[in-house]
Amino acid sequence: MNKDQVKGQAKKMAGKVQEATGKLVDSKSQQAKGIKLQVEGKIQQGVGNVKEVVKDARDAQKEIVKSHS
Template identity: 45%
Template sequence: MDKEHIKGAAKKMEGSVKEATGKMTGDKSLEAKGKADKLQGEARKAAGDAKDAVRKATRD
């Protein structure tokens, strides 16, 4: 696990909170920002997974 995984998880959590808040308050803009943040978090996690795969491949 590296920094990308941690940053990705944090961004995904932030997005979930924004999305839920947007849904509860009826704020479509905040809800959309939350969904975008969640996607950004997923992308960071994927980048972390790729880094891990490269590290593992170069060690073996």
């Protein structure tokens, strides 16, 4: 896992807590902020996933080049 994946997951969890808190205190504003934070977390986690795939592909390419040398 890379830092974007970790930070994204943390944002998603914080957003869920904030949304639930908003529901408990009947605050539409807090619920909306929580949902927004969850979306931001999903996006950041997705960016991290893409970075991880690119890194894995680059590592595989290096191994192929290395094995053919």
